Amino acid sequence: DVVMTQSPLSLPVTLGQPASISCRSSQSLVYSDGDTYLNWFQQRPGQSPRRLIYKVSKRDSGVPDRFSGSGSGTDFTLKISRVEAEDVGVYYCMQGTRWPRTFGQGTKVEIK
Amino acid sequence: EVQLVESGGGLVQPGGSLRLSCSASGFTFSNYAMHWVRQAPGKGLEYVSGISNNGGSTFYADSVKGRFTISRDNSKNTLYLQMSSLRSEDTALYYCSNEGSWGQGTLVTVSS
Numbered sequence: 763d764v765v766m767t768q769s770p771l772s773l774p775v776t777l778g779q780p781a782s783i784s785c786r787s788s789q790s791l792v793y794s795d796g797d798t799y800l801n802w803f804q805q806r807p808g809q810s811p812r813r814l815i816y817k818v819s820k821r822d823s824g825v826p827d828r829f830s831g832s833g834s835g836t837d838f839t840l841k842i843s844r845v846e847a848e849d850v851g852v853y854y855c856m857q858g859t860r861w862p863r864t865f866g867q868g869t870k871v872e873i874k
Numbered sequence: 875e876v877q878l879v880e881s882g883g884g885l886v887q888p889g890g891s892l893r894l895s896c897s898a899s900g901f902t903f904s905n906y907a908m909h910w911v912r913q914a915p916g917k918g919l920e921y922v923s924g925i926s927n928n929g930g931s932t933f934y935a936d937s938v939k940g941r942f943t944i945s946r947d948n949s950k951n952t953l954y955l956q957m958s959s960l961r962s963e964d965t966a967l968y969y970c971s972n973e974g975s976w977g978q979g980t981l982v983t984v985s986s
Contacts, residue, residue: 763936811911811976855956863909863924863973
């Protein structure tokens, strides 16, 4: 199975400041069709996960543009340009290229 | 609007069985692979099982292989998870997802 490794696991941030989360996969996530199926999910306290980013950098409908995804191959990043209070929660990367799907351990974002 | 509604959770004794269902609406169910993901209390997301859009391929995490069976009925827009030989470590909130959307989850508690 593909192992997804996130860092850091805890991220205290100041309101209005940027934040960045890294996700590395144990194998390339480039699929045979040429696309890379790397997703980012946000889970706010007490809520179901919500997908923010798919195919590395495509934002889901309704996701604020302060969220952006980048990367290629085995190395990916989620960036929040200016953290807001509503961004508190746990962020997960998940690969959708190989079966079974696998998640990173999660990164807890909190306000300093 | 996409809706995924899980049901069938509850309290079951170790070694027992349970069948979860997920009713889908708001999208063309037969076009999507579907997944079960679980979250133990206070823990991260764990991928459990997935099934291709036509049901021809199924995939399982090693932790549930041989004990859980995923299936779908595209005529009823419903996803299933048959769980047997349940263990205390299977206690979790079980989510249904098509990767882009998630349900609210159904709680499975394995305890004597």
